[in-house]
Amino acid sequence: MLGTLRILHACRGRSRWPAAALRALQEQQLRAVVAHAYARVPFHRRRLEAARLTPTAVRTLDDLRRLPTTSKQLLRSTPAAELITRGTDPAGCDVVCTSGSTGMPLRILRGRREVDCHRAAGLRILRELGFRWTDRTLEIRAVSGPTFAAQRLGVAPKRWVSILDSPAEQLRALVDFRPQVICAAASTLRDLAVAVLEAGVAPPPLRLIIQDAEPLLPSTRALVARAFGVVPLDVYGLVELSNFAWECEQRAGLHVSADTHLVEILGDDDMPLPPRTPGRIVCTDLLARTMPMLRYETGDWGALATDPCPCGRTFPRIVDLVGREGDVVLLPSGRRLHWPYFHETFARYDELDRYQVIQEELDRVRVRILARPERYQALVDRLAAELGTVIPPAVRVEFEPWNAAPPDPTQKYRPVLTKVRSH
Ligand SMILES: [Zn+2]
Known part of the structure; x- marks a missing residue:
């Protein structure tokens, strides 16, 4: 240390x-x-x-x-x-x-x-952002990190919470520990923000919310700000x-x-x-x-x-950090459709609960859709028409229902990814 x-x-x-x-x-x-x-x-x-x-x-x-x-x-x-x-x-x-x-x-x-x-890299960032040594930090991760003797004595105290705990459990830890700082992945913060808003509880007064593991979508930023009164920092x-x-x-x-x-x-x-x-x-x-x-x-x-x-x-x-080079759909023309395009397009469909766009080959894109079964086909028809205005007919777009278990929270959720190498 x-x-x-x-x-x-x-x-x-x-x-x-x-x-x-x-x-x-x-x-x-x-x-x-x-x-x-x-x-x-x-x-x-x-x-x-x-x-x-x-x-x-x-x-x-x-x-x-x-x-x-x-x-x-x-x-x-x-x-x-x-x-x-x-x-x-x-x-x-x-x-x-x-x-x-x-x-x-x-x-x-x-x-x-x-x-x-x-x-030091992590602490320097926190210090630049106004972190004080007396601040309590709630960190939500798949694997807990160490707790140092100094932290037990009250220097930068931290509580580790598992990413596998339900948002309700995480919310309980938040209310109980009353941190000034939260560190977590964007998807975890989003779920926690929903839990706060649904429970109607007033979250403890936070100064810093840090996300450092996934692309921070504009909608997540806005939702977290609404729930906690603090705009997260990427x-x-x-x-x-x-x-x-x-x-x-x-x-x-x-x-x-x-x-x-x-x-x-x-x-x-x-x-x-x-x-x-x-x-x-x-x-x-x-x-x-x-x-x-x-x-x-x-x-x-x-x-x-x-x-x-x-x-x-x-x-x-x-x-213009748009995440991974692979979080993209490559069009035969060489144009790149980065994930924000899909996010902003799909965000307009309320009936769409979750999606994933996977480019299997240059001319084949798979779109997995999580939606209620009775709304699935109508949704697919509308999405196909909208994507068709940008993705040329030479690229086959295949839709499929996302029936699998909820995505593994310990894995990064990548809404858009390509398996085609661009160089
Ligand atoms: Zn600056």
Whole structure:
């Protein structure tokens, strides 16, 4: 925990540093992580050599582009021993897995340093958003985290609640614990907001509601604000990289924790795109050493804004974050229908309880519909007509009733996903 606090302390004030100072720090950290990866991690050594690079050739942010990007698939197909620092004892590491909703999960090893970095990344975001050490936090997750001695003594006390508990049980915990802060996935917050509104109870006065696990739909944002009187803040990250981007109180995009993570937005030609042009989000973790992450393809899609934010922070912002690159339907013309299109379209159909759009092939899209049986066919007819105005006839749209059990709450709900690779 001391290591966490040390990192947290070092990060203080950096979100408002002048751009030149921030860049100097980033380049210094970049040189350190590349030198480490080259000297001690076989996978990165090989990749740098294949690109005819030595660490001394990577000195500036512009040099970073000479490194190849790294995909999750590539890491998964590489023996774990080659991905981690030589001499690391895996038994002494924390192992976390990516959700694997698009295939096999990837195992990430975190040594003590990375565990501290991961915690510091989360706490730094909370502190930037006004979190006080006396605040009580209710965190709703599939797996409970640790409770530290300091928390039992009243420093940042936290109660863990299971995502598998019913919304009514979660509501009881909320009323009983009276937190100032809630952290949970968007879908959990939505269900809890419905429970609050249906029960007609006044929720405890909250200051912060953080969602950090799924796309935050505009309707969820509005519903949570109505139930709790606080507009939730969106936080973005990946298990592989910790949380590294967060909305400030202006809610004008997500500031990148640029002193710990480097974010690039790349186009189809792998070249960086101009500000506010959406493309693939590629991220380098500047602090991780046990299993370095250099130019990691997040699989997500968004743009970067570098103009000043009204809040005064100088960290760049990810804007138009539309979630995963795969949360999309690709049309044969090359156009992308991102999930907000489907969400906004489907939201107008009250009789539609839940949906999922799965693109199986470039010319075949499956739409699963949860609705009362007597309304199903009429709904399908109307949806088919509406989607037909955007999706060309060459793409077959197949509807099917969603009869299965309710979606597993421990899995991310992805309303839209494609199985077609775009590059
Ligand atoms: Zn801001």
